[in-house]
Amino acid sequence: xxxxxxxxxxxxxxxxxxxxxxxxxxxxxxxxxxxxxxxxxxxxxxxxxxxxxxxxxxxxxxxxxxxxxxxxxxxxxxxxxxxxxxxxxxxxxxxxxxxxxxxxxxxxxxxxxxxxxxxxxxxxxx
Amino acid sequence: xxxxxxxxxxxxxxxxxxxxxxxxxxxxxxxxxxxxxxxxxxxxxxxxxxxxxxxxxxxxxxxxxxxxxxxxxxxxxxxxxxxxxxxxxxxxxxxxxxxxxxxxxxxxxxxxxxxxxxxxxxxxxxxxxxxxxxxxxxxxxxxxxxx
Numbered sequence: 001x002x003x004x005x006x007x008x009x010x011x012x013x014x015x016x017x018x019x020x021x022x023x024x025x026x027x028x029x030x031x032x033x034x035x036x037x038x039x040x041x042x043x044x045x046x047x048x049x050x051x052x053x054x055x056x057x058x059x060x061x062x063x064x065x066x067x068x069x070x071x072x073x074x075x076x077x078x079x080x081x082x083x084x085x086x087x088x089x090x091x092x093x094x095x096x097x098x099x100x101x102x103x104x105x106x107x108x109x110x111x112x113x114x115x116x117x118x119x120x121x122x123x124x125x126x
Numbered sequence: 127x128x129x130x131x132x133x134x135x136x137x138x139x140x141x142x143x144x145x146x147x148x149x150x151x152x153x154x155x156x157x158x159x160x161x162x163x164x165x166x167x168x169x170x171x172x173x174x175x176x177x178x179x180x181x182x183x184x185x186x187x188x189x190x191x192x193x194x195x196x197x198x199x200x201x202x203x204x205x206x207x208x209x210x211x212x213x214x215x216x217x218x219x220x221x222x223x224x225x226x227x228x229x230x231x232x233x234x235x236x237x238x239x240x241x242x243x244x245x246x247x248x249x250x251x252x253x254x255x256x257x258x259x260x261x262x263x264x265x266x267x268x269x270x271x272x273x
Contacts, residue, residue, distance in 0.1 A: 092180055092183040092184055092187070093183075093187055095184050095187075095222065096183065096184035096185070096186065096187020096188055096190075096191075097187055097191065098222050098225065098226065099184050099185075099187070099188050099210070099218075099222070100187065100188040100191035100192070100195075100203070101191075101225070102221060102222060102225045103188065103202060103203045103206045103207065103210060104195050104199035104200070104202050104203050105202070105225065106202075106240060107228075107239075107240055107243055108206070109206055109209060109210060109213075109221055111243050112220070112221040112222075112224040112225050112228075113213075113217055113220060113221050113224075117243065117246050118224075120242075120246050120249070121239060121242050121246075
């Protein structure tokens, strides 16, 4: 109960003192508050980049224990994905071009499949 | 954050095997082909709709190259398409590999192999004929000579 009275007395005293602050000091205090609030807002990351920003910071400062592992892992996976997509989307076209040339060739398809011909050519070269 | 990352990694892991088994975009049915494509691929009209998409994709590339070829080459393609489409996947792969290997050879060597094919055909025909058994091996190189 005694503590409550002391707290009320301090509050009253502070309020009275605040009212006595001159205009210039009040203006500077107000500016400092606005600046502090602005900085606080700037440090809050945007939604989309939130995790990458944290990851970068974690990598830089070594703050997040798993970040050093999962960021390169995620980059590697993304690269594998891109490479795989590029390779397999192009394969059908490449093979089709080979097929066109093979089917138009003056040697028949059988020649490229005949094991005995292959062996015969090798034998005749010896 | 952890959940988002987990979802990304899971999506990538699921997508990579999907690619590696050779998924391809949906290819047109026979009725969806252009008149030019149908003309080139006419020998495959009956089988076309039953082909896997990856096979259709390659055949459509063949049809695309077709107009750039000589009439003789075009005739070869048309006569070989059906036989080609009946081959197993492994056989088609082997034929492509052998074709590419042959084309890595210098032109004179390639020509020599082609001449040997003619000689080999003659040799096979002679071997198959019962009244004219052939015991001697064919010439080692050079164009086939009528026997």
